[in-house]
Amino acid sequence: MSAEPAVPASAAAPQPAELLLAGVGTMGRPYLEAAARLGLRARAVESGATWDNRPTDLAERFHRVAGDREESWAGSVAAAVAERVPDGLIGFAEPQVVAAALAQERYGLRGPSLHAAVVSRNKALQRSLFGAHGVPQPAHRHVARIGDARAWMLERLPVVVKPLNLSGSEGVELVRTPEAVEEVVARRAGEGQLLVEEAVDGPEYSWEALVREGEVLFENLTAKETTPPPYFVELVHRCGHDPDPAAAARIRELTSGVLRAIGMRTGLVHLEFRMSTTGPVLMEVAVRTPGDYLPDAIGLTYGFDLYEAVVRLSLGLPLPDLPRRPVSYAATVFPTAPPGTITGITGTERVTAHPAVVRVRLRRRPGDTVRPLTSSGQRMGHVLIAAGSPVERDDAVRFVRETLRVEVIPAGPVPSGRPELFDGKGA
Ligand SMILES: Nc1ncnc2c1ncn2[C@@H]1O[C@H](COP(=O)(O)OP(=O)(O)O)[C@@H](O)[C@H]1O
Ligand SMILES: [Mg+2]
Known part of the structure; x- marks a missing residue:
């Protein structure tokens, strides 16, 4: 574990602790905002692709990554840490997980463990290890x-x-x-x-957890609604899912088995499973920030800032008691339209004015093309909802779907013989 920041011999006031964030983009900014709120110093490692938009007001210094491979991230993170060892280091998403874990291991910083990071990056390695640990999987x-x-x-x-x-x-x-x-x-x-x-049949869920030295401090279940087969594009995530006690026990068995198998130490876990007739079956596990605006939806559901909690965990700062029960019921909804050219989008104002709607963010406008919905990258934006109860949330989801209309001139026939793609995260 990292030592307390040394007090300079001059007995001047000690410097605030420092966070190093590997990977910022847009979705990583809340980590830097949390660091600023906590009075920490911050540096970040950022890719060339998003370099021009780096939030220079939120970090003292940015280290630029030359390239987008995991190895490039590892090199830049290593260089940033060699320049000065931070008190906490967070790898934002998949390309930064191993880069951060290598430096965490090398310098004794808090993190998921190099073992967890490496295993999480390879689905075949997950299957091999989980088989040895008796985790239910396909x-x-x-x-x-x-x-x-x-x-x-x-x-x-x-x-x-x-x-x-x-x-x-x-x-x-x-x-x-x-x-x-x-x-x-x-x-x-x-x-x-x-x-x-x-292929495992059954509804899909994800489990997001904050873990400190292997101990689960906070957990959330997210129920996923997808397009029907063959494409399974995720359309709605509902946080704060409350399974019956028997299912909850089976899910705990699965999640704790996976944490043991990967040797999870400290940080954020995002695990996906399907609830089959014989019980939960693991899809995969990640030790990074979940996509699809889930951290925002989880924060609204439980009334705390998930990003700030991750920052605190990475620096070993005290954490307030984390909530166990929802204070609100949040969802992210991904509006859809048939393939074609958008001629108009109506209802945005009425949706924005709905009391349960927190924000509406659309990435398409009239004139843009809508492609067949075969993966999350093709989704056209999202609506974030937070309602007083699961029933009110369902009402709000329905209202958004009925009110936000995307008019299109249909495209020609969809070519046959395309592969049947599952969808994942990322829009
Ligand atoms: N064995 C399986 N049985 C049923 N569905 C699966 C299976 N493997 C993957 N899927 C579906 O495909 C999605 C994406 O697969 P996943 O292994 O999670 O890859 P990715 O890293 O691209 O998210 C899953 O969330 C799930 O809906
Ligand atoms: Mg997945």
């Missing part, structure tokens, strides 16, 4: 090329094919028929290693 094969899994897939349809370390559902594909097996084997022959899994 039957699977990790193959050098997809053709090696042909017979296995034919015996277990429907199955899911996925790359080992992409995210946002890129390349995650449901395969349902023998003909589709032949098609996918031919189409993805050149891809190299892949993971092939039995």
Whole structure:
């Protein structure tokens, strides 16, 4: 663990503790805002892609990453830490998780552990380790090329094919028929290693938790509503889900098993599972900030700032008692429209004026193209809701869907033979 900041020999007032944030973009800013509120000093490592928009008012210094690979992040984080070891270091998202964990391990800073970070970045490694720890997960094969899994897939349809370390559902594909097996084997022959899994049926949830030295200090369940198969694009996240006691016990078994298996120490965990008829089955685990504005929705649901809690955890600052029960029921809703060209968007003002609507953020305007909704990247923005009860939240979700209308001139017929893609995070 990091030592207390040394008091200079001159007995001048000690410097405030310092946070180093790896990866800011837009979604990471609340970490720097929390640091400012806490009176901390802050530095950040930022990519060239978002360099021009870096919030220079929120950090004393930015270190620029040359490139966007994990190795580039690791190099820049290492250089920033070598320049001065911060009191806390947070890796914002997937590309920064291992970079941060390497430096945390090297300098004794708080973090999820290098083990957890590395395992979380590779879906096949997750499956291998979780198998050894008895975590319920889909039957699977990790193959050098997809053709090696042909017979296995034919015996277990429907199955899911996925790359080992992409995210946002890129390349995650449901395969349902023998003909589709032949098609996918031919189409993805050149891809190299892949993971092939039995498709698990049942509603999907995510579990977000704050963990300190392996102990869960706060947890939230998020219920996901997606488009129907084949694409499973996430349309609504409802936080503060309250399962019945039997389900809650099974979920606790799953989450604690995963934390043990990855050797989770300190930080934020985002775990996805499906509730099958035989109980919860793990999809995957991440040790980073969840996407889809979930930290905002979780903060509204429980009435505290999740980002600030993560900053406190990373610096070993005291945490107030964290809430166990929702004080509000938040959701993020992703509006949809059929493919085509947008001619008009109506109802935005009425939606914004609804008492349960916290904000409306649309990324499309008239003239823009709407593509078929096959992944979260194609979604056109989001609406954040916070209501007094789950029923009022459902009313608000319905109101948003009925009121926010996106008119389009339809596109031509959608080409057939496209892969069936699952969706993940990221819009
Ligand atoms: N074995 C599976 N059975 C059923 N659904 C799956 C399976 N694997 C993935 N999915 C679906 O695809 C989504 C994306 O897959 P995931 O492994 O989480 O990859 P990503 O890192 O892209 O999010 C999951 O959230 C889930 O809805
Ligand atoms: Mg996922």
